[in-house]
Amino acid sequence: MTDISTDEYVQSKNKKMITEKIQQIIDTEAPVSYDTLVKKTLRSFNIARSSPKTLEATQKALKIANTQMNKQQGVKFYWRKDQDPSAYYSFREDKNANIRRSVNDICQQELKNAVCMTLLEKGRMKKEDLIKATIRTMGYARSSNVLISAVERGLKYAQKTGEIVEAEEKNVFEISR
Numbered sequence: 001m002t003d004i005s006t007d008e009y010v011q012s013k014n015k016k017m018i019t020e021k022i023q024q025i026i027d028t029e030a031p032v033s034y035d036t037l038v039k040k041t042l043r044s045f046n047i048a049r050s051s052p053k054t055l056e057a058t059q060k061a062l063k064i065a066n067t068q069m070n071k072q073q074g075v076k077f078y079w080r081k082d083q084d085p086s087a088y089y090s091f092r093e094d095k096n097a098n099i100r101r102s103v104n105d106i107c108q109q110e111l112k113n114a115v116c117m118t119l120l121e122k123g124r125m126k127k128e129d130l131i132k133a134t135i136r137t138m139g140y141a142r143s144s145n146v147l148i149s150a151v152e153r154g155l156k157y158a159q160k161t162g163e164i165v166e167a168e169e170k171n172v173f174e175i176s177r
Contacts, residue, residue: 003046010057018061021045026067026078031085033105034069034076037062073153077107085109086161091117093139100139103150111154114138116163116175124167124174130155 002021008014021044025037032040038058042050050058067078070085079085091110094100118134119125125133131151135143138151155173158164165176 002044006047006051006054009042009045009047010053015057015061015064018045018057019064022058022061022065023067026065026080030067030080030083031077031088031107031109033107034078036101036105037078072108075104089113091138093137103146106138106150108153108157111150112158112161112163113154115151115154115158119164119173119175124172127155127171127173130173 002017004014009018018041022037022041025040025044026032029036029040038050038055041058041061042048042054047054062078066081068081068083068085069076069078071077077085079088085107088107088109091113092101114137115130115134118130118137121137122133131148132143134151134154135147138147140147155164159166162176164173166172167174
């Protein structure tokens with residue numbers, strides 16, 4: 001952690017240092033939501049809160065970083081340049097409650113991948129059971145309306161990409177063959 005004041009953070013001479021920190025976060029955590037990226041960047045300089053000036057400085061540094069961005073449900077997600085969001089087949093289990101991401105910080109690709117992994121492991125499932133099992137696959141012990149909604153987004157995205165299909169029975173899903 002590099003301690004600098006907010007006044008120092010917003011100085012243009014520190015843009016390179018901020019860009020390097022942003023790149024480091026993206027290299028290890030991509031895909032990462034804009035909000036998480038900003039929080040982690042500011043915290044790495046021991047700055048507790050964002051302000052219009054720190055957000056502006058972070059935005060300027062972010063433009064220089066070697067990233068790509070896509071927007072999902074109004075949330076910006078940043079990816080490494082070498083990552084192809086349409087060919088992203090991984091997801092992170094958030095088992096540690098202390099560092100667990102907000103559901104809104106999980107991109108639709110990870111949600112889709114968790115749905116697909118659940119179906120691969122358990123076979124065809126009713127939608128309600130699939131949602132509950134996917135929530136467990138993602139490392140959550142209990143479900144909530146927010147988690148259910150997120151998994152439903154992942155399910156819809158998996159259908160859109162053709163990776164899962166609704167079976168002949170209504171509300172039963174399986175991996176597409």
